[in-house]
Every structure is written in C-alpha cells, then in structure tokens.
Amino acid sequence: MCGACYAESPCHKIEWQFKGKQGCDRHKLRLLWECRNCGAMFKIPALWVDGWCHRCFTPFREMEKQQKFWIM
Ligand SMILES: [Zn+2]
Ligand SMILES: [Zn+2]
Numbered sequence: 001m002c003g004a005c006y007a008e009s010p011c012h013k014i015e016w017q018f019k020g021k022q023g024c025d026r027h028k029l030r031l032l033w034e035c036r037n038c039g040a041m042f043k044i045p046a047l048w049v050d051g052w053c054h055r056c057f058t059p060f061r062e063m064e065k066q067q068k069f070w071i072m
Contacts, residue, residue, distance in 0.1 A: 001032045001042060003064030010051050010061070023070030036066040 002024035005013055015021065016031060023030045034041045040055040052059045 001060060001063070002027055002029055003032070003060050003062065003067055004029060006051070007061035007064060024067075027064075027067075028070050029064070029067040030070040032063055032067055036063060 001016060002013070004027040005024060015025075021031065032042075035053040035056060035058060037058045038053065038056040040053055043054055051061070
C-alpha cells in the first residue's frame with residue numbers, strides 16, 4: 001500500500017498486488033503491508049473502502065509520512 005498514491009486516488013492499486021513488488025514506482029516509497037502506528041496487518045484490499053486502519057483508524061493517506069524511501 002502506498003499512502004501517497006492513496007491520497008491522490010483513494011482506491012487500491014492492482015500493481016501493489018504483484019508478487020515481489022516492494023515499492024511504489026511513482027513516489028519511490030516502500031509499500032506498507034501493516035499499520036506503522038499499531039502494527040495491524042491491512043485487510044484484503046477489496047475491503048479498503050474506509051481508507052483507514054481498521055484498528056487504530058489512521059488514514060492511509062497519512063501513512064505516506066511513515067513510508068521509507070525506496071531505492072530500487
Ligand atoms: Zn505511490
Ligand atoms: Zn493501525
């Protein structure tokens with residue numbers, strides 16, 4: 001999950017699901033698979049209608065700040 005992508009258009013990107021995909025090509029940020037705030041694993045993308053962590057309610061778009069810079 002890329003918070004920066006999510007901030008631009010709040011829906012799941014299919015390319016995040018590709019096997020071996022580690023980072024976002026557009027923002028050069030490492031993808032997140034769990035909440036940095038509470039450690040909860042994200043639910044399956046089809047359920048991401050809410051746009052925030054189901055446990056601590058941190059909005060996905062705010063997680064952009066917590067994504068590590070990704071060097072290919
Ligand atoms: Zn992105
Ligand atoms: Zn959380």
